[in-house]
Amino acid sequence: MRAGHLLLSRSSLSHLLLIFTLLSTFTAASFVRSRAPSPQRTAGAASRRDLISDTVENILHPVIHFAPTVLGISINNKGLQLDNGTNPNDPVQVSQALQTQPPPIDLGQLLQDITPNYNTSKTLDSACSAIHTALPNNDYVGRVCTTPECIQSTTHYYNARQAGNRPACVTYPTSSQDVVTIMKLLREYDVTYAIKAVGHSTGYNFTTALGFSSTTGILIDMSKMKAVSYDASTGIARWEPGQSWGELATTMAQYGAQVVGGRLGAVGPGLSFGGGISWYSGQVGFASDTTHAFEIVLADGTFIIATQDNQYSDLWWAAKVGMNSFGIITAVHSRTLPGTTTYGGSVIFPTDKMLDVLGAYANWINGGADKCKKGFVLPAITDFFVESLITRLNIFEFFFDGTDPGECFKDFNIINTLYDDRKVQPYPDFLNKALTNQQFVFSGFNNALYSSVTDLINKDQLLAIYNAWEEYSVQTSGAYLQNTLSFSVITKTGLAASQANGGNAMGVSGGDGYLWVCYAEGSIPAIGALMDTKLFGLTPQAAQAVPKSQRKLPLYANYARLEQKPFLTYGGIELLRQIKKKYDPDNFISSHTTGHDFY
Ligand SMILES: Cc1cc2nc3c(=O)[nH]c(=O)nc-3n(C[C@H](O)[C@H](O)[C@H](O)COP(=O)(O)OP(=O)(O)OC[C@H]3O[C@@H](n4cnc5c(N)ncnc54)[C@H](O)[C@@H]3O)c2cc1C
Structure with missing residues (x-):
């Protein structure tokens, strides 16, 4: 058998790599020891916990530093390595280096071999x-x-x-x-x-x-299914789901219209099969709320087109958030928004201004975003482990659908920045060039996302979540390469628009809006499981920052790990289950592919 032959011929390499994996586990632990204090760190100092026992580490210490060098791999006990001349204490220089430098190694192939x-x-x-x-x-x-x-x-x-x-x-x-x-x-x-x-x-x-x-x-x-067509008389685009949002936006620009999709160009259409938070969410709700029709192949191989008005309207509703559970989606017909010129860009705030910044963001989530429904503010507060230091990048992405945001971002605009590239630009450029798109698409690490949710909260509660995350970041420094805290506000206007378009199974009424907290981190696969456990432990901790009565909102399936069972938190779960039984009566899909649980 071919696989067997390959494994045999590669066996010595595999063993070497296996040794590397084990060693890198311990190397990661040694990161913690070798990290120098970060000048960027201004708050949240905490006692440090070792990832493995001192005894084991001390025994292995002599080989720990040797192993990565033997294999010529540039991830070593210093974390991410930057070009000579980049000052790891300077967030802007680090940010620029991360944009121009490819990640040190794509571990996907390595992992498959090991x-x-x-x-x-x-x-x-x-x-x-x-x-x-x-x-x-x-x-x-x-x-x-x-x-x-x-x-x-x-x-x-x-x-x-x-x-x-x-x-x-x-x-x-x-x-x-x-x-x-x-x-x-x-x-x-x-x-x-x-x-x-x-x-x-x-x-x-x-x-x-x-x-x-x-x-x-x-x-x-699906990567060979990338066709796009546009009907100017209806404003509806039909697009196939084998392309990234950046590719789709670039194609759509020729029609002077945009499909409502993801916020990073590198991400793909799976986003809009699980809801989809978009730059346009203040205007339309979730990306999938703009779906006019899904073309879908069901579990029994039947091809159908589901719309709000035909006999498959139940499936149309379910597929907006059902991810891969209802069939294979082969095309989406989306109601587009006109115009492709936007105002936006990335800002990096100094850490000593974060109290002010979080105050401005508290204003944004408590009314600001509803007043400025064409705008969006996306925090991506990130610690990178670079050259033995934590380098903090307090990145905030700003977006406005149009050329003049007026007073939308006024609370942020009075705060000093380290970096600000906001300008009027074509939407595809904005999607593909935002700092977060450049820096958060490191394929090949153990990248994880976790969802937590809360009602809209005040500045003190926001600060409590920030402090808990920062403490975690200090405690585990050196074991990750990138560790991010992000928030997405779901506004009243967005929820009302979602309802007006038939709503979805997340089942949140247009009442007050809410806030999703997202944790993301990238680490070396060998230590991934350990880090996963630690980061997962942070999700309830963050939620504790607000009273329990405020925590009855859905988790976000696109950000949730499997164990979080986000579908069970959906207001529409009962109906979703019934529709699932109707279209996949013997549960073929869920028993033959991995996805979120219905029970
Ligand atoms: C860096 C980053 C940024 C992100 N930003 C956002 C954001 O701004 N807003 C947001 O809402 N989410 C965001 N997400 C989460 C994102 O929505 C999910 O990770 C999403 O699953 C990505 O879809 P994909 O097509 O790239 O991935 P894939 O891994 O290819 O697919 C994702 C899921 O969709 C299923 N799927 C793919 N194609 C089909 C199909 N044709 N029919 C049925 N099922 C299918 C897959 O089986 C899989 O379960 C982000 C994630 C990352 C890593």
Whole structure:
């Protein structure tokens, strides 16, 4: 078998890499010891906890520093390495270096080689052969990649853990009909699968080791489905889900209209199958609330088009947040917004101004955003571990749909900044060039996102969440490469627009608006599980900053880890379950691909 041969011939390398993995676990622990105090750190000092016991670390100490050098890997006990001449104490210089420098290494391939998770079932082989026979234009590559395209498909994930899964084969549909064929064969052979769009999902099941968009079964890579068309008379765009938001925005610009999508150009359409927080959310609600129709292949291989007005209106409603649970979406018809010129850009605030900044943000979430429904403020407060230091980048992205934001951001504009590149610019440029897009798309690390939610809160409560995160960041410094605290406000105007467009199963009324707290971090896969546990522990801690009575809002599935079971927090969960039973009566989808639980 090809996979077996490959493993045999690579066995010595695999062993070496396995040793590296183990050593890097301990190396990470040594980061903590070698970190110098950060001049950026002004608050939240805390006692430091070791990641492993002193005894183990001391025994291994001599080899810890040696191992990464042997393998020539540039992640060592100093964290991210920057170009000579970059001052790691200067957030702006660090920010610029991070934009121009590729990440030190993409660990996806490495992880797949070290700890390949694969399934040698003969049934899977037969299913792969059948798909290849039915769709000869598709690339059949077996369990071992032989083409750059396949390597890209199986190793390039935002969360490198997903790349640990080696699929039995990869198939690249080019049309809805191809997807119908694939779905029927998946069912006939009763095999597992995953759908991959752009691979930015961080969803990962720690028990099964399977990812939301990776699998040991059959990987359906949508990247050859990128068609876009636009009907100027209705303002509706039909687009296929094999492209990133940056690509789609660039194509749509020629029509002078925009599809409401993600806030970073590098992220993909999976976002709008789980709701989707957009720069335009103050105007329209969630990205999926602008969906006029979904083209979708159901669990039994039937192709349908679901709209608000046809016999599949229940599915149209469910698919807005159902992610991969209702079928394979082959195209979306979206109501667009006119205009492609926007005002926006990135700001970095000094840490000693964060009290003022959080005060301005408290005003923004408590009324400011509702007054300025064409605007959006996205905090991405981030500690990078660079050259043995924590370098804090207090990044805030500002967006306004138009050229003049007027008084929208006035509370922020009176605060000194370290960096400010806000300007009038084409929307695709804004999406692709924002600092967060440049710096938060490090594929190949153990990247994780976690969701927490609260009602709208005051400045003191906001500060409590910030302090808890900062304390965590100090305590675990050196074990992560990037650690981010982010907030997204869901406004009254956005919720009202969502309701007006049929609403969705998250089931939040247009009442008061609310706030999602998102934690994101990137670390080395070898220590990922440990960091995951620690960061996950922070989510309830943050929620404790507000009274329990204010915590009955939904978690956000796109940001939640599997164990958080976000669907169970949805107001519309009962109806969602009924619709799921109707369209996937034998639960084929949920028992054959990884996704969020309904029970
Ligand atoms: C850096 C970063 C920034 C982010 N910014 C935002 C943001 O601004 N707003 C927001 O709401 N979320 C945001 N997210 C979360 C994002 O919405 C999810 O990670 C989303 O799943 C990414 O979709 P994808 O297509 O890139 O990923 P993928 O991993 O390819 O797919 C994600 C999920 O969608 C499923 N899927 C993909 N294609 C199909 C299809 N055709 N039919 C059915 N199911 C399918 C996959 O199986 C998988 O479960 C961000 C995430 C990251 C990592």
